[in-house]
Amino acid sequence: xxxxxxxxxxxxxxxxxxxxxxxxxxxxxxxxxxxxxxxxxxxxxxxxxxxxxxxxxxxxxxxxxxxxxxxxxxxxxxxxxxxxxxxxxxxxxxxxxxxxxxxxxxxxxxxxxxxxxxxxxxxxxxxxxxxxxxxxxxxxxxxxxxxxxxxxxxxxxxxxxxxxxxxxxxxxxxxxxxxxxxxxxxxxxxxxxxxxxxxxxxxxxxxxxxxxxxxxxxxxxxxxxxxxxxxxxxxxxxxxxxxxxxxxxxxxxxxxxxxxxxxxxxxxxxxxxxxxxxx
Amino acid sequence: xxxxxxxxxxxxxxxxxxxxxxxxxxxxxxxxxxxxxxxxxxxxxxxxxxxxxxxxxxxxxxxxxxxxxxxxxxxxxxxxxxxxxxxxxxxxxxxxxxxxxxxxxxxxxxxxxxxxxxxxxxxxxxxxxxxxxxxxxxxxxxxxxxxxxxxxxxxxxxxxxxxxxxxxxxxxxxxxxxxxxxxxxxxxxxxxxxxxxxxxxxxxxxxxxxxxxxxxxxxxxxxxxxxxxxxxxxxxxxxxxxxxxxxxxxxxxxxxxxxxxxxxxxxxxxxxxxxxxxxxxxxxxxx
Numbered sequence: 001x002x003x004x005x006x007x008x009x010x011x012x013x014x015x016x017x018x019x020x021x022x023x024x025x026x027x028x029x030x031x032x033x034x035x036x037x038x039x040x041x042x043x044x045x046x047x048x049x050x051x052x053x054x055x056x057x058x059x060x061x062x063x064x065x066x067x068x069x070x071x072x073x074x075x076x077x078x079x080x081x082x083x084x085x086x087x088x089x090x091x092x093x094x095x096x097x098x099x100x101x102x103x104x105x106x107x108x109x110x111x112x113x114x115x116x117x118x119x120x121x122x123x124x125x126x127x128x129x130x131x132x133x134x135x136x137x138x139x140x141x142x143x144x145x146x147x148x149x150x151x152x153x154x155x156x157x158x159x160x161x162x163x164x165x166x167x168x169x170x171x172x173x174x175x176x177x178x179x180x181x182x183x184x185x186x187x188x189x190x191x192x193x194x195x196x197x198x199x200x201x202x203x204x205x206x207x208x209x210x211x212x213x214x215x216x217x218x219x220x221x222x223x224x225x226x227x228x229x230x231x232x233x234x235x236x237x238x239x240x241x242x243x244x245x246x247x248x249x250x251x252x253x254x255x256x257x258x259x260x261x262x263x264x265x266x267x268x269x270x271x272x273x274x275x276x277x278x279x
Numbered sequence: 280x281x282x283x284x285x286x287x288x289x290x291x292x293x294x295x296x297x298x299x300x301x302x303x304x305x306x307x308x309x310x311x312x313x314x315x316x317x318x319x320x321x322x323x324x325x326x327x328x329x330x331x332x333x334x335x336x337x338x339x340x341x342x343x344x345x346x347x348x349x350x351x352x353x354x355x356x357x358x359x360x361x362x363x364x365x366x367x368x369x370x371x372x373x374x375x376x377x378x379x380x381x382x383x384x385x386x387x388x389x390x391x392x393x394x395x396x397x398x399x400x401x402x403x404x405x406x407x408x409x410x411x412x413x414x415x416x417x418x419x420x421x422x423x424x425x426x427x428x429x430x431x432x433x434x435x436x437x438x439x440x441x442x443x444x445x446x447x448x449x450x451x452x453x454x455x456x457x458x459x460x461x462x463x464x465x466x467x468x469x470x471x472x473x474x475x476x477x478x479x480x481x482x483x484x485x486x487x488x489x490x491x492x493x494x495x496x497x498x499x500x501x502x503x504x505x506x507x508x509x510x511x512x513x514x515x516x517x518x519x520x521x522x523x524x525x526x527x528x529x530x531x532x533x534x535x536x537x538x539x540x541x542x543x544x545x546x547x548x549x550x551x552x553x554x555x556x557x558x559x560x561x562x563x564x565x566x
Contacts, residue, residue, distance in 0.1 A: 026491070033498050033507070084494045091490055095483045106479050200480040207486065208374070212314075215367075219322060 004118055005126050012130035016099065020134050023092050024141045027085060031142065034081040035149035038074060038159075069240055074159055075167045078146070079240035082171045085142060086178050086235055087211055093179035094203035096134055097186030100127035101267060102196040110276060120272045128187070128264070135179045143172040167244055174243045181234045181256055182207060184263025191270035210234050231255070288401040289409040296383050296413035303382070304417050307375040308424045314371055315425060318364040319432040323357065327439070330355040356441035358522045361453065365518045366496060369460045372421065373513075374489035376461040378481050379417050380468020383410045384546065385478040403551045411543065414469065418461035429454045449525050456516035456527075459535055463512055464488065466542035473546045473553075509534070 069076035101124070104110040113123060146168045150161065185206045190199035213232035220226040221239075230236050230252070237252035384407075387393035396406065433450055436442035467488060472478060495511035508514040508531070515531040 030494065030498075080497070084497055087490055088494065091483070091487050095480070095487075098480060098483065103479060107477070197480060197482065201482040204480075204482045204486040212367075219325075 001118075004116070005122060008118075008123065008126035009130045009133075012100070012127050013133060015103075016096070016130065016134050019095070020137065023088070023138060027088065027138070027142050028145045030085070031081070031145045031149050035078070035146060036152065038077050038153060074150075074164045075244045076240075078164075078167055078171065079244060082175065082243075083235070083240065086175060087207065089138065089142075089175050089179050090182040090207045090210070090235075091204065092138060093135060093181075093183040094186035094200070094207060096131040096179075097128075097183040097267075098190045098196070098200045098203055100124070100131045101187050101190035101271060102199060106196045114276070120274075121268060124268060124271050131183065135176065135183065139172055139176045139179065142175060143168060146172075166246075170243050170246050174238060177237075177256060178234060180260050181237075181263075182210075184260045184267070187267035188263040188270075191267040191274065194275070234259070288399060289405045292401070292406055292409035293413050293416075296386075296410055297416060299386070300379055300382060300413070300417055303375075303378065304420065307371075307378075308421050311368065311371050311375070311421060311425050312428045314367060315364075315428045316432065318367065319361070319429070320435060323360045323364075323436075326360055327355060327357075327441075356444075357436060357439060358441065358445050358450075358519075361450070361522065362518050365453070365456060366493065366513065368425070368457060369513045369516075370489055370493045372425075372457045372461045373464040373492050374485050375421065376414075376418055376464040377468040377471075377488045378485035379414050380465040380470075381472045381478060381481045381484055383414050383472075384469045384550070385472035385475070385481070388472070388475070389478055389481075404547065407547050407550045411469070414465045415462075418458065418465055422455070422458045422461055425457055426451055426454050445522055446525075449522055452525060453518045453521035456518055456521065459516045460492075460513065462539055463535060464492070466539045466546070470542040470546040473549045512538075 069079050104113060114120065147165060150164055150168065153159070182203070186199075186203035189202035189206070190196065193199035193202065210233045213229045214235040217226050217229035217233055217236045220229070234256065237256050238248040242248055387396055397403065429450065430447060433442065433447060468485065471484060471488075478484070492512050495507075496513045499505060499507040499511055499514055512535075515535050517528055517531065521527055
């Protein structure tokens, strides 16, 4: 029993490794290009830049992609980099979840697997465990390459290595939570749709919608109604400033947990009763 | 074989691909128009109204701080806002066009029925060209709908001097950058579809490529180094240059043209010469 489980997991990991390598290389290059260029901005007077940021209306800042961040500090600069990384991670998480649930559907090989003496729940578990391992490895690559870039950065005035490393750790946790949330959405959509491509489209659309809602939230976070945009955008369940400070509003933490639990539970239920006939 | 015999099947392929993508075209165009209207007609007026309060603050600072934020007179103009918005519009177009390229050129791989198409009395290059024509039609239709919506929104700002200072043809030229982005990502999608042995998810690959293109823009923007523009396709179409001087940079346009040609020609060569062994068939789903 355990042996079959491990066989399935390792087979799944092998099938995922090429795509994982591509994403990892992209993220390492992005970190090198991004983090290494921080010195250029750090030269300015931090206090004045902060005042300027505070004075700007949210709409203007959001359009410039800064939102409420202090770009003169490493934390603020890194937050902008991590926002892009977060979108990438979300797309990757949806792909991982989709592959776990319906790759063999597209390939027409589920028939061969379902006749084996293992339950569908075990099959899906093995596939999701492999996907989870890939997600953790992806977050680790981002975290380690960021920390290494930080070390390569050398002496930048006003840069505290310990606080900077803490910020990197906190964003790594945020990144992993994002991957869980979008993985749950992707898994649920893939299991719910009879046609695999349809499920994938819904998963990917959720990332794009979340991104758009995030921009809208940044623009209008002064207004009360912006909470609607925030609910729609997991990227903003914790705002960059909250991640830097290492906190997250409780209602949104609960919402994130709910999405993950309900998403994966629904995926298991739907997967167990899924019809093989539709391809 | 006489000309009509070759022409008619190619036309069938063209019409079939157009019809298959009709729903995706409608969704895509609707998304593009909603994003355009939300940004230009919805967010811009709010953004513009914040100008005076920001200027008050900026006056109290040395000019280099303003420069750090990229703040100059241009930023709070219609043109400045369009420049920011164009990034999001390009992202929408890139995902759409890439999905069309993948869906059209990867159809037989996904359905595993390439053998049925290739035994028809029509050359493979004719099939490739018919599919390409269908893809181009989609990009052009979406682009034209976008141009029309930009022009319509523009007329709403007749009382805004920063908008009227930009002649409509220049704005349309800047908006035409979406044709470029569309064409480029269509070509990238087409080549990817031909290259990949299997296409599991059109939307997944298209979103990944679109977001990658979007992310790469941040490299030259955050670092301020122009050399990174080479790897950021969205920046090949310099919208500011189009708005201010009514032109695009020749070097980057050439780079764009070469990239499109390389993708399409490489795609054509591989599509024409692909052996049946590399084309999965119905009989062997795992091939």
